[in-house]
Amino acid sequence: MHAESLAEARQRAQALRARVRYFHAHEMPAELARKSAQHEVLDKADYVQWMRLLHEQGWAIPHWPAEHGGHGWSLLERFAFEDELARLGCPWIIPFGVKYVGPVLCAYGTPAQQQRFLPRIAASIDWWAQGYSEPGAGSDLAALATQAVRSGSRYIVNGQKVWTTYAQWADWMFCLVRTQREARAQQGISFLLIQMNSPGVTVRPIATMDGYHHVNEVWLQDVEVPLENLVGEEGRGWDCAKFLLKNERTAGALVGMVWHALQRLWRAAAETGRGDDAALVQRIGELHLRALALEAMAYRAVEAMMAGTDHGGEASMIKLRGTELYQAVAQATIDVLGPAGVSFEAAGDAGGVLKDHLYNRAATIFGGASEIQRNIIAKTVLHL
Amino acid sequence: MDTDTARLLGEATERWAAEHYDLPQRAHRLRCAGGFDAATWRIYAELGWLALRVPEAEGGLDADALAVGALMEAVGSRLLLEPVLASAIISTGLLVRLASPAQRVRWLPALVAGHAVLAFADAPNGCVWHAGTLRGQAGAVLHGDVADAVIVAAHDAATQRPMLCLVDIAAGAALRRQAYRLVDGRGAANFDFEGLTAEVLAVDDAAASALAAARAEAAVAQCAEALGCVRALLAATREHLALRQQFGRPLGANQVLQHRAVEMFMLQEEVAALTAGAQQALALPAAARDSAVAAAKAYVCRAARQVANDAVQLHGGVGITEELAVSHHFRRLMVNAALFGDRDTQFARFLAGVQGGAR
Numbered sequence: 127m128h129a130e131s132l133a134e135a136r137q138r139a140q141a142l143r144a145r146v147r148y149f150h151a152h153e154m155p156a157e158l159a160r161k162s163a164q165h166e167v168l169d170k171a172d173y174v175q176w177m178r179l180l181h182e183q184g185w186a187i188p189h190w191p192a193e194h195g196g197h198g199w200s201l202l203e204r205f206a207f208e209d210e211l212a213r214l215g216c217p218w219i220i221p222f223g224v225k226y227v228g229p230v231l232c233a234y235g236t237p238a239q240q241q242r243f244l245p246r247i248a249a250s251i252d253w254w255a256q257g258y259s260e261p262g263a264g265s266d267l268a269a270l271a272t273q274a275v276r277s278g279s280r281y282i283v284n285g286q287k288v289w290t291t292y293a294q295w296a297d298w299m300f301c302l303v304r305t306q307r308e309a310r311a312q313q314g315i316s317f318l319l320i321q322m323n324s325p326g327v328t329v330r331p332i333a334t335m336d337g338y339h340h341v342n343e344v345w346l347q348d349v350e351v352p353l354e355n356l357v358g359e360e361g362r363g364w365d366c367a368k369f370l371l372k373n374e375r376t377a378g379a380l381v382g383m384v385w386h387a388l389q390r391l392w393r394a395a396a397e398t399g400r401g402d403d404a405a406l407v408q409r410i411g412e413l414h415l416r417a418l419a420l421e422a423m424a425y426r427a428v429e430a431m432m433a434g435t436d437h438g439g440e441a442s443m444i445k446l447r448g449t450e451l452y453q454a455v456a457q458a459t460i461d462v463l464g465p466a467g468v469s470f471e472a473a474g475d476a477g478g479v480l481k482d483h484l485y486n487r488a489a490t491i492f493g494g495a496s497e498i499q500r501n502i503i504a505k506t507v508l509h510l
Numbered sequence: 511m512d513t514d515t516a517r518l519l520g521e522a523t524e525r526w527a528a529e530h531y532d533l534p535q536r537a538h539r540l541r542c543a544g545g546f547d548a549a550t551w552r553i554y555a556e557l558g559w560l561a562l563r564v565p566e567a568e569g570g571l572d573a574d575a576l577a578v579g580a581l582m583e584a585v586g587s588r589l590l591l592e593p594v595l596a597s598a599i600i601s602t603g604l605l606v607r608l609a610s611p612a613q614r615v616r617w618l619p620a621l622v623a624g625h626a627v628l629a630f631a632d633a634p635n636g637c638v639w640h641a642g643t644l645r646g647q648a649g650a651v652l653h654g655d656v657a658d659a660v661i662v663a664a665h666d667a668a669t670q671r672p673m674l675c676l677v678d679i680a681a682g683a684a685l686r687r688q689a690y691r692l693v694d695g696r697g698a699a700n701f702d703f704e705g706l707t708a709e710v711l712a713v714d715d716a717a718a719s720a721l722a723a724a725r726a727e728a729a730v731a732q733c734a735e736a737l738g739c740v741r742a743l744l745a746a747t748r749e750h751l752a753l754r755q756q757f758g759r760p761l762g763a764n765q766v767l768q769h770r771a772v773e774m775f776m777l778q779e780e781v782a783a784l785t786a787g788a789q790q791a792l793a794l795p796a797a798a799r800d801s802a803v804a805a806a807k808a809y810v811c812r813a814a815r816q817v818a819n820d821a822v823q824l825h826g827g828v829g830i831t832e833e834l835a836v837s838h839h840f841r842r843l844m845v846n847a848a849l850f851g852d853r854d855t856q857f858a859r860f861l862a863g864v865q866g867g868a869r
Contacts, residue, residue: 407865411857411860415805415808415809415857416809418805418809419780419783419784419809419813420780422780422783422784422787423776423780423783423784425783426782426786427783439775443779446776497769500768500769500773501765503772503775503776504762504765504771504772507775508775509748509752510748510751510762510763510768510771
């Protein structure tokens with residue numbers, strides 16, 4: 127990328143940040159902003175309201191191809207956008223539709239599939255879930271065993287998915303299933319769209335230590351899926367999965383989340399009268415310094431990706447450093463809050479901070495565990 | 511100077527050093543008094559490195575932080591011994607900012623031509639300026655052993671404010687100089703100024719702001735030098751893990767070692783990013799500049815030391831030998847961590863900036 131266009135992209139990213147801050151201050155419903163910033167439980171209606179608000183601003187699908195309604199944001203703009211929202215403590219951009227399955231359909235879907243699904247994804251009319259992990263296929267996703275057998279004009283699907291986020295709200299699930307046994311585990315996998323109200327689909331909640339219902343088991347018993355719900359070629363679903371992963375590579379939200387949590391931590395120190403406690407200030411200062419390093423590294427990585435000079439380990443690095451730092455900040459906040467930090471029923475936002483801390487212990491596990499990310503960097507960058 | 515020019519300078523420096531500055535050639539130079547080879551220094555002048563900080567109107571190249579960084583990165587990766595940082599960057603930079611016309615004529619052409627070496631003693635607590643004379647001690651002045659003059663940051667007894675002066679050793683200034691070697695092979699000196707007459711460069715606010723700018727410039731240049739060291743350490747370690755066989759397979763086939771190498775890599779990338787950020791921060795207003803630069807050096811300092819520790823560990827016994835560059839990079843980083851504001855000082859400076867509202 128030429129220096130001029132990078133400078134332009136930086137300028138556009140700055141302008142976008144200003145626009146996001148204005149939206150947050152003046153246009154976003156105050157109650158939604160407050161609940162989110164304090165880590166209160168958001169229900170489906172909150173998230174749908176949020177996603178539709180984003181869509182009204184033109185911010186739900188900016189990364190889609192223009193013919194499907196996107197508007198060609200650079201990687202830097204996408205990153206800065208998510209960073210700024212997270213800094214302000216805005217709700218999570220529910221990714222399953224707009225960030226995951228939407229781009230896959232743009233790239234691999236038939237015109238009929240695109241017409242049928244994309245407008246409803248963009249407007250958050252359908253809620254999507256991701257059917258990837260299985261009891262026997264965690265980090266080793268290609269070991270998945272859920273089976274789809276062709277029978278006339280449909281597949282008959284049998285198996286079990288797990289850790290399926292918000293499956294209890296989902297209308298649809300995009301799902302990796304095995305259609306053939308091949309020598310390489312990555313072959314013979316297909317990408318299917320399954321309607322959640324189909325007979326044979328059972329969703330069972332998994333209780334997690336944060337006391338909230340995020341994740342589920344999804345049981346599939348003789349579920350009939352029309353052949354037209356196959357995305358891409360049969361047996362080539364791994365291509366879609368890899369494409370999806372590549373599309374997910376801009377995790378700007380992590381940088382913003384760290385800053386948001388760090389502000390809360392500095393505030394906690396002040397509110398508990400420990401703003402002058404040298405040992406605590408030193409501890410928070412070290413975390414603050416790590417946040418500066420994360421931010422500098424992340425933006426340099428994004429610019430390298432834009433210039434095509436990336437080494438391929440950038441997304442892994444950002445995830446590793448971002449999630450590990452977020453956890454350290456959250457843990458320090460709980461420590462500073464003391465007894466108030468260890469009850470869901472504490473006054474103010476402490477309960478939300480606790481819930482967030484407990485939930486985010488999984489941040490270094492989901493989306494490729496830290497150890498897997500280190501394997502990826504060792505292989506792709508260091509060639510070890 | 512733009513990004514491409516800086517990159518070309520870095521590549522040219524690496525090329526020159528690859529040909530003229532391998533470890534045996536470096537060891538040869540180490541045998542010179544003070545580890546300083548005057549002939550090499552004049553080559554640096556011919557290559558233009560000593561003119562980077564000098565304005566074009568005065569025969570220099572007027573280079574920016576990016577170009578200085580490109581040079582310093584090569585200084586770190588190839589472990590150049592000569593006073594590039596102390597003389598060509600910090601001291602020359604101070605003279606360009608502060609020197610009178612007469613002082614400029616006396617020093618700048620000689621510095622650019624490689625006929626003079628300057629050292630910088632940042633000792634505002636140890637040195638007092640009183641009634642036109644300088645008293646006190648300055649310890650561990652990098653390249654003070656071979657310097658023709660030393661710029662001293664002292665404090666003014668009358669105002670208790672900082673002041674900067676120049677002690678012209680070549681002209682026979684009365685001082686005691688105890689010369690010795692630092693653990694990385696570079697020379698240094700302890701100075702005892704016994705009421706000698708020194709030339710004033712700046713007093714009061716002008717001295718304070720020039721001193722802060724020089725400290726920031728030194729820290730940023732040291733970040734780039736550390737980046738060079740870190741890149742060299744990681745490259746050597748990666749190579750070792752890929753080639754060294756134990757238990758019938760390469761060391762690098764062990765996941766625990768892969769993950770340690772990945773940690774080194776991530777530290778390298780952070781050092782690179784923070785260094786680039788600090789180079790840009792040099793153009794900011796003083797308070798923002800000092801906080802950002804201190805943060806960068808505080809992080810880089812610790813990260814680079816960790817990379818050096820891990821490089822030695824992953825190399826095994828050969829990592830602590832004279833024969834491998836690893837042990838020399840280790841020592842260079844160790845020395846740099848102690849010079850021009852150590853980690854604790856930089857961290858405190860950063861923290862003061864954060865608490866002062868930069869957060």
